[in-house]
Amino acid sequence: MLKTPDWELMIVWYFFLGGIAGGAYFTAAIADNFGTVRDRAVARTGYLLSLPLVGMCGMLLIADLGVPRRFLNMLAAFKFWDPMSIGAWMVGVFGLFTFVSSVLSFTSSEKMAALRRKIGLVGLLFGFFLASYTGVLISNSAMPFWSDARLMGALFLASGASTGMAAVSLLMFVTGATAGEGWGKVKKADRFSMIFELLVLAAFLFMLGSAAKPITTGHFAPLFWGGLVAMGLVIPLVLDLVGHRVRALAPIAAVLVLVGGFILRYVVLMSIQA
Amino acid sequence: MARTLAMFTDTSLCIGCRACQVACKQWNELGLEVPDWTGTYQNHTHFTDKTFRLVRFIEEPKPTGDLAWLLMSDVCKHCAEAGCLDACPTGAIYRTEYGTVNINQDVCNGCRYCVSSCPFGVVSFNETTGTAKKCTFCNDRIHNGLGPACAKACPTDSIQFGFRDDLVTKAQKRVETLKAMGFKDAQLYGADSKGFLGGLNAFFLLLSKPSTYSLPEQPKLPQRNVVVDSLLSVGSAIVIGLGALLAFRDREQGDGNA
Ligand code: SF4
Numbered sequence: 001m002l003k004t005p006d007w008e009l010m011i012v013w014y015f016f017l018g019g020i021a022g023g024a025y026f027t028a029a030i031a032d033n034f035g036t037v038r039d040r041a042v043a044r045t046g047y048l049l050s051l052p053l054v055g056m057c058g059m060l061l062i063a064d065l066g067v068p069r070r071f072l073n074m075l076a077a078f079k080f081w082d083p084m085s086i087g088a089w090m091v092g093v094f095g096l097f098t099f100v101s102s103v104l105s106f107t108s109s110e111k112m113a114a115l116r117r118k119i120g121l122v123g124l125l126f127g128f129f130l131a132s133y134t135g136v137l138i139s140n141s142a143m144p145f146w147s148d149a150r151l152m153g154a155l156f157l158a159s160g161a162s163t164g165m166a167a168v169s170l171l172m173f174v175t176g177a178t179a180g181e182g183w184g185k186v187k188k189a190d191r192f193s194m195i196f197e198l199l200v201l202a203a204f205l206f207m208l209g210s211a212a213k214p215i216t217t218g219h220f221a222p223l224f225w226g227g228l229v230a231m232g233l234v235i236p237l238v239l240d241l242v243g244h245r246v247r248a249l250a251p252i253a254a255v256l257v258l259v260g261g262f263i264l265r266y267v268v269l270m271s272i273q274a
Numbered sequence: 275m276a277r278t279l280a281m282f283t284d285t286s287l288c289i290g291c292r293a294c295q296v297a298c299k300q301w302n303e304l305g306l307e308v309p310d311w312t313g314t315y316q317n318h319t320h321f322t323d324k325t326f327r328l329v330r331f332i333e334e335p336k337p338t339g340d341l342a343w344l345l346m347s348d349v350c351k352h353c354a355e356a357g358c359l360d361a362c363p364t365g366a367i368y369r370t371e372y373g374t375v376n377i378n379q380d381v382c383n384g385c386r387y388c389v390s391s392c393p394f395g396v397v398s399f400n401e402t403t404g405t406a407k408k409c410t411f412c413n414d415r416i417h418n419g420l421g422p423a424c425a426k427a428c429p430t431d432s433i434q435f436g437f438r439d440d441l442v443t444k445a446q447k448r449v450e451t452l453k454a455m456g457f458k459d460a461q462l463y464g465a466d467s468k469g470f471l472g473g474l475n476a477f478f479l480l481l482s483k484p485s486t487y488s489l490p491e492q493p494k495l496p497q498r499n500v501v502v503d504s505l506l507s508v509g510s511a512i513v514i515g516l517g518a519l520l521a522f523r524d525r526e527q528g529d530g531n532a
């Protein structure tokens with residue numbers, strides 16, 4: 001007879017936005033370091049997107065506590081084997097990285113830009129962390145399905161990447177920063193992430209077997225198969241592959257990926273807590 | 275560390291009077307709650323933020339077609355390897371010098387990770403205080419030379435309090451006696467400190483298999499997979515990172531990183 005932690009909508013949002021923040025930041029840092037001058041727009045968009053998102057993550061985490069004014073108690077202890085403990089620290093540390101990178105993304109000094117790239121290389125590790133630790137956190141609980149899923153963190157990371165990249169490409173489209181190769185490269189990286197996410201998801205379901213029932217059958221099945229697998233991954237990939245010459249399809253695909261990413265967190269969290 | 279204290283709950287002696295459940299409520303000032311209809315005499319269905327001792331009333335079908343009435347006074351197990359304690363990010367959950375597990379109500383910030391990390395579903399969230407609640411092993415009493423209120427109130431000695439090593443010896447003898455009397459499924463649950471969760475400091479004598487009492491047969495520490503899960507996440511990060519790197523590396527070589 002187990003008890004659920006009642007981590008509901010606020011935590012669904014936290015997991016979702018944390019994934020995007022992490023994904024957008026590491027995409028930006030990679031573009032900044034390994035891309036060309038013309039990929040600058042990608043880097044700036046990614047850095048500037050991750051900053052407010054991490055801020056929102058922090059607020060969501062605090063608001064969901066039973067005693068929000070005691071949130072600093074998390075930082076009074078550090079348990080290196082405890083995902084919740086490290087996670088609380090990392091949200092703060094990653095927040096600092098997104099802030100510094102965002103500020104430095106406006107610099108015109110080459111020296112500062114070089115510094116920004118170095119900072120990005122370190123910060124991207126924290127971005128990867130933020131996108132995946134939430135999966136490791138729930139898979140190290142006593143809950144069925146969550147605790148059976150060895151690939152929960154890996155899946156959340158892949159989803160953080162695909163949604164983070166989709167958010168960057170969408171933002172670039174909206175702000176008219178789609179000239180040059182940068183935009184195309186983000187979409188290419190996103191395509192790769194989505195294909196990888198589908199593979200991880202297949203392995204995730206295969207390894208879980210009947211333990212995946214809470215999401216693959218019953219009440220949450222239509223959302224999972226229809227909302228995440230079909231609408232959030234397969235359709236955007238098809239749109240991207242067959243329709244990549246039609247510009248207007250790109251933002252539609254990006255929105256679908258984002259909705260799919262939200263649905264993933266939603267079905268995983270709510271299916272065994274409903 | 276002082277000698278480990280324990281509670282031994284011998285379900286074969288329980289008469290279902292609920293003196294323990296009431297004594298716990300009274301001593302710990304746990305307050306009123308709306309009862310659940312469980313279809314039996316049992317109330318509540320499970321531990322709550324105001325019910326730390328709970329007498330379970332279980333009806334087990336016998337081969338003869340009759341029902342056997344099994345009674346069990348359930349409680350936090352004060353596990354030697356406690357999932358709730360490992361999960362707690364604030365350090366609010368701590369182990370006392372007597373080996374019991376307690377939640378410091380002034381430190382808990384109500385994140386509820388412990389609720390999802392107890393293999394027995396013991397910890398409960400209290401909406402009023404915003405903190406996590408569970409049996410304290412009457413921390414105030416044991417630090418003042420008294421046993422837990424439940425053990426004190428129990429009229430049949432179904433709940434016994436003492437040093438763990440003494441109680442385990444006693445419990446083992448009791449199982450032998452019961453077996454000789456014909457209770458062939460009599461068994462200890464959590465007495466073995468080499469068994470699951472490093473042994474339970476509140477352990478039980480059961481008259482049937484653990485699952486009959488809604489207890490997991492082999493409870494596992496939730497944190498056992500943290501390294502594997504993290505490594506798989508790192509692997510995933512490397513693949514994604516390489517993918518992005520290749521996407522951005524494309525063509526433009528020699529364009530300079532100016
Ligand atoms: S039974 Fe649950 S609440 Fe009690 S010590 Fe063990 S893990 Fe913690």
Ligand code: SF4
Nearest residue numbers: 362382383385386388
């Ligand atoms: S709810 Fe309180 S006791 Fe439980 S893990 Fe969080 S801080 Fe620790």
